[in-house]
Amino acid sequence: MDLYYEINGTGHPVVMIHGGGTDLREWNYLAPLLAKHYQVISVDGRGVGQSPTPKDQVNYVEDMRFFIDELELDKPTIIGHSIGGQIATEFALTYPEKVTNLVLIAPALSGFQGYTEYEQIMQEVMGAAPDVE
Numbered sequence: 001m002d003l004y005y006e007i008n009g010t011g012h013p014v015v016m017i018h019g020g021g022t023d024l025r026e027w028n029y030l031a032p033l034l035a036k037h038y039q040v041i042s043v044d045g046r047g048v049g050q051s052p053t054p055k056d057q058v059n060y061v062e063d064m065r066f067f068i069d070e071l072e073l074d075k076p077t078i079i080g081h082s083i084g085g086q087i088a089t090e091f092a093l094t095y096p097e098k099v100t101n102l103v104l105i106a107p108a109l110s111g112f113q114g115y116t117e118y119e120q121i122m123q124e125v126m127g128a129a130p131d132v133e
Helices: 030-034 059-068 083-092 118-130
Strands: 006-007 013-017 039-041 077-081 101-105
Touching: 006 030, 006 077, 013 030, 013 059, 013 083, 030 039, 059 083, 077 083
Parallel strands: 013 039, 013 077, 077 101
Antiparallel strands: 006 039
């Protein structure tokens, strides 16, 4: 397994998948609280934090399957934030037999069309970025 991860606590396994632009340190406050009751596994996604940069196209769902199988985790709870929530959702839909619970925090969702007003606002915000000065 070449993905970097940290394990704390004992009990039912909980896998934590960080959002975009972050690494497993996103869970620095929540992981210790959960580790009082669970085995908490925080993982750096491929190309993030201490995990290696990918050389080929990445399939994050298959990365997660391999990760869970490699650690021999029995139906973990998966917590995902943002794009980590998207990965967690797609993993649970693809491999429902490998997941006990799914906890999503502001998940990105594939196939979901956001509302138009938000997209327009974000385009205006991003368009203003070059003119910050």
